[in-house]
Amino acid sequence: MKVIYDNYDITDLVRSVEWSGDLQQVARTLTVTLINTANGISPLLAFKNGKIIRFFDDKELFRGFLFKIDKNQAGEVTLTCYDANVYLLKNADTMKFVKKKASEIIKHICSTFKIPIGPIADTGYVIPKHIFREKTLAEMSFTALTTTRKHNGRRFFISNNLGKFTLAEMKVPNAKLIIESGRNLLSLSVSESIEETKTRVKVIGGTDKKPVTVTVQNDSLARQYGVMQHVERADEKLNKAQLQKLASQLLKDMGKVATDMTLESLGINEITAGSVIQVYNKMTGINGTYYVNSDTHHYENGVHTMSLNISSSPNLAEVAYEEA
Structure with a gap:
């Protein structure tokens, strides 16, 4: 493990x-806790916000900027850092x-703000119009x-690699990263829920005077769980076939039982939010491939552990478009 602050x-x-x-x-976060004194009287380094911080564990894992400094009279210091994607949060337009x-x-957004x-993966679907205010x-x-x-069912996630913004498509390859009981799994808790499940989807297009409505239903789920309908207003320019495709895709995404898990295990640097992993545990009946929604890696005294939130479907940020 190695931490570099402003080339120190x-x-x-x-x-x-x-x-x-x-x-x-x-943005990913790096939090560094340290003792910044040799004599208990004066600091060794004068940390300054905005400086570059890099973190290595066999290879460089993080490159970002110092955004917050917490310190006390005993010389204990906590540095909170974010990668360059943080500027997507710090700028509005x-x-x-x-x-x-x-x-x-x-x-365009990144180029305009010099991120x-x-x-950048090609996302495929051409959005007719988005106005952001x-x-x-x-x-x-x-x-x-x-x-x-x-519209096309394709999932993309944002990340940052050594200071550069990246956009990758989330696919389900053969997961080679394995967490299992008796090997590296320390604890596991599992939740299965239909709280957010939808068994019917209605999409309304057209205009207020001439609406075009399409409804699709998963009959099997409706018999099992009852009718739970999602309603969504679509772009008025979409024809009925396009509305049908949109409704079917929404039902495909929403017509699922959510399996959400929290686990702790020995650390693997390659496992981060967006990864696909295999998890095996006989007691909970977990045996399969899952998406990593969030990760926290902890390094202390030469020991690396990690906490993960994983699920059967990725928990990507959902921000619906609203006409400005």
Whole structure:
């Protein structure tokens, strides 16, 4: 483990490090706890907000900026840092996009505010129109991705790699990262819920004077759980076939029993929010592939552990578009 502050190696001062992320957030967080004194009287370093912080564990895992400094009379210091994606939260603007993909919207946003860009996946769906008024760049990005997901079913997540914004499609490959009892699993709790399940979806298009309505239902789920209907207003320019496709995609996404899990295990640096992993535990009956929604890695005294929230479907940020 190594921590670099503004080109100074401060590893010997560090007590512990937490490195975390969440699919609901645009930026990952690094929290460093350290002792900044040799004599208990004066500090060794004068930490300043805005400086670059880097964290290594075999390889560089985090590169970001110091945003908060907490310190006390005993010389104990906690540094809170975020990667460069934090500037999507720290900036707001008014923008209009016509016939643009979410990937094109995000590229424009990052370029305008000089946020370094890495690989950006092509999101495919062309959004007819999105007008954003006094919205943060994060809200704009999540809204465009939510609209895309509703229309083509493709899921994308935001991350940052060594200082550069990235957008990747979330797929389900053969998960090679495994957590199981008797190997690396420390604890596991499981929740299965139909609280957010929908068995019927109604989509309303057209105009107020000439509405076009499409309704689709999962008969099997409706018999099992009852009718639970979602209603959504769609772009008035969509034809009936497009409304049917949208309704079917919404029902596919919403017509599921949610399986949500929290686990603790020995740490694996490759497992972060957006990862796909395999989990095996006989007591809870968990045996399969799951998405990582959030992760917190803890490093202290040479021991690396992690806490994960995982689920059968990724818990991506949902920001519905509202006509400005």
